[in-house]
Amino acid sequence: MRTAEPGSDDERWLRLVTSAELRTAVDRVVPADAWPGGWKGGVGAYLSDGDPEPRWALPALERLVDDLTRRGFAALPAQDQDAALREVAAHETLGADLDALVRLCWEGYYASRRSAGDPAHAATWPVGLSMLGFRDLPPGTSPVELDLPTTVAADRLRDHYDAVVVGSGPGGGVAAQTLAEAGHSVLVVERAPLLPNAGLRGDHLHGKRNAVYRSPAGPGPGHPRLTVHESEDGRLHETLVDGDDAWAYGLNAYALGGGTRLWQGMAWRFFPEDFAMASVYGNPDGATLADWPVGYDELEPYYTRAEWELGVSGEEGPLTGRTRRSKGYPMPPMGGEPARDALTSAAGRLGWAAGALPLAINSVPASGRPACVRCSSCVGHACPVDAKNGSHNTFLPRALATGNVDLLVDAEVTVVHDGPGGASVEVMTGCSGDAVARTVRADVVVVSAGAVESARLLLASGLGNAHLGRHLHDHRFVSLRCEVDTPLKNGLGPGHSVGTLDHVHAQTIPWGGGVLVDLMSVLPLTSASDPGVGVPRWGLAHKEWMRDRRPYAFGAFGMGQEIPSATSAVTLADVTDRWGRPGARLRKSTHPASLEVEAGLAEHGTRWLEAAGARGVHRHRGAATASAAGEHSCGTARMSDDPATGATDRYGRLWGSSRVVVCDSSLHPTNGSVNPTLTIVANAMRVAEHLRDSWPA
Incomplete structure (x- = not known):
């Protein structure tokens, strides 16, 4: 030094x-x-x-x-x-x-x-x-870098595009591909800088899911939020959160491809009941459950397209039998592991069905890219061999291949203007000290920045009705820890391997229940910081546990319905971002029905682990403060056939605006009992197709 x-x-x-x-x-x-x-x-x-x-x-x-x-x-x-x-x-x-x-x-x-x-x-x-014998890549495996796309400089932007797409995640990527392939000129604006995969992996201190310091997957400084918490006496307390705190800010990734650049890839379909929650379950006091204006049957062809165009590995069987499917998966499931064998057998002893998870990861070489090498750092990190499928290596490259798309990165849309003669956006590039502002006109603006940022952008632009920003919700999560006699997680990726859907819309858990899966292997830093019950926090015994007993740690994970409440919402805060625009103010209230879902997941997850021979099963509550933004946030521009009950129509068109379309998880009136990304893709295909076929004059 x-x-x-x-x-x-x-x-x-x-x-x-x-x-x-x-x-x-x-x-x-x-x-x-x-x-x-x-x-x-x-x-x-x-x-x-x-x-x-x-x-x-x-x-x-x-x-x-x-x-x-x-x-x-x-x-x-x-x-x-x-x-x-x-x-x-x-x-x-x-x-x-x-x-x-x-x-x-x-x-x-x-x-x-x-x-x-x-x-x-x-x-x-x-x-x-x-x-610990931890290995990031199997021996002899060399990283394969993502082919980074060509981007446009801010001073080379056209004055007018047929469409401006805000955000490059699954919704924005699908919209860009659909419109570009129809011959429309498209500008995609991505807030994140263009980073190679090597810049988004290999670092356990800065990975998006496990970051203890600022993650390269952002958003970084200059993007403050206010989060609102309610104390036991009913008082509201606001906390200022900056973009350096990944957990408090929210786990959505800011990167080319959005969250799909770093996700683990669970690619489930929603159940038919997920589209009719209010009709099936009623609406408890203080809740704002609503039916979707579309149902499973209308989305089924798009689900099939999503699985094939995104690239999903899976198997037809116990996890697919309750939903009609017009086609099988394009790839076989990922290879097995001891955890899958043990929990599948345990499920059978309980009379449940279990099977391999559907994952948007190449289980075999596909689309000119290799199969998964099962590295030990999947979720929260970019794929070392580009086998993890997302907007960045599927929809966006296809859109760019048409020659009709300009991709602008490290830039932000700060205002959306809408009028009967056309729309426009204000785009900011560069650092705030030497920022360059540019107005770009368009026939249509497609907003696909995620449930929080889409709502914030539209609210700050003075658009939308009284439902815009309301009904913010996510999923309920339960983590169970235990010990087993034989190591069941071998440290290989991609992470979760086996699941059961027997408690989704069943009699066992109220309000639609949720999915149960095995707990993924965690990084050594996570184990060291939060070891098992009774393990000393430091010293020789801690080191011996890490070396000798860590492989025997195991668990299960439950994810289920979160019931939207009347008080959960994204509004505008009295703090401003680096461009002087208001940040998001997030209030998240937990409805008692959501806690019933959690309790049910914990109960049946415990039964599953005990049937597999686990000892000391207990519910784990991490020390990190969960964010109101969550990881699967949705609902803030929910679809409805009536502007009195939603922010957009069934095709994502913002009520009260003629040329603004939302195309991301904001549209989901409810969030299902499983991961939502495949539904985001399928619904985006439906929304983008309608926009293509009904282009405004």
Whole structure:
């Protein structure tokens, strides 16, 4: 580490990382045994290489080191050092300081990372990953990079396009392809910069799902939100959230291809009942359940197209028998694993049906791209061999191949104008200090920025009726942890492998229930930070658990219906983004019916695990604060045949506007009992086709 000015933060940090007390404490948090201790195993390099991100802990580590110095900590025998750290851990203030050190030890010892988060640098591979036998890619596998598309410079934009599509995720990608193939000129505006797959993977500290620091999948600074929480006494409390906090901000990825660039790929169809929730279940007090204006039968041909045009691997059988299908899957299911075998057998003993999950991942070579290599870092990371299917490598390339599409990245639409003679958008590019504003006219603007950002953009543009932004909801999630006698998750991807739909629209769980699947393998950093019940938080026993018992950790995951409530909504906040436009204000209320769904998922997930021989099954509640934006948010521009009950018509046309069409999850009146992406694609195909066939004069 270079020298620093006396009294500066650099000098204070240098003094810390060269202190005997800090180094000794690191080696008690991760003691040496047959494998190196923490300092030599990666923590020393992590704290000394100039990366600014760990510096958040500077005050805490200074207080801790001061206390340890007073104790003569570095000269104590190892057992007395451990006793001193246990005493520190029990202290009200110093305990939190020790927590900061422990967190940095796990980041340095168990996390693959790139220098200062720079995608251009090779990932660091600390000793902890080698100790665990963790491998990111199978031996002999070489990464295959995504063919990055040609983009248009801001100063080369046309004044007019037939359509401007805001967002490049599954809805925007489908719309761009459909309109471009019909001969229309299309501008796709994507907020994220253009990054290769290598810039969106290989880093356990910055992956979108597991980020502990700013993720390259954004959105980054300059995009604040206000989240509203209701206390037990009924008071509302607002919290300012910036784009650096992935969990609090929301897990939607900002990248070319949107969430499908980094998802795990579960590609389920909704059930017929999902399109008629209000009719099937009624509407409990305070809820805003509504039927879709379209049903399963109308969407079925589009589901089939979505599976074939996106590329889904799956099998017809226990998980498909309850929904009519006009065609099978284009690819066989992903290969099996011990978890699938164990839970399929357990389901049979319970009288349930289980099977391989449908995944939008190449199980065999397809579309000129290879099959999945089952890397250990799938969800939240880009695919190392481009086998994971999404808008970025299916719909968008087909749209661009027509020659009718301009793709503008690292730019934002800030305002949408609509009128009987045409529409237009205000586009901002560049940094806020040297930003360039451009007005682009269009026959139609297609808004596909996700349930939160689509609503925010349209509200900030002064468009929409009273339902725009309302009915925000997601899914309910339940995570169950346990131990098994034989390792069932071998660390290979893509993650979830087996599921049962026996508690979807069944008598076992109210309000439509949900799907149960195996819990995916988690990254070593996640295990270290949140080990099993009764595992010490640090020390030799923690290291031994990581090395010897971690493979025996197992679990199940439940995802079910979230009942939209009258008070959950996206509105405009009194904070502004880097362009001076209002940010989103998110209020999310949990309806009691949603908690009934959670309880049912937990009950039957526990039964499933116990039937598989699991011990110590318990519901796990993570420490991270869930975001009101969630991961599967929807409903904020819900479709309806009547403007009195929805924000758009059945074809996504914004009520009160003649040339603005919404084409993403915002349209979903309800979110089903399973992952929504295949439904987003299928419905986008239907919406985009209607737009193509009824082009405004």
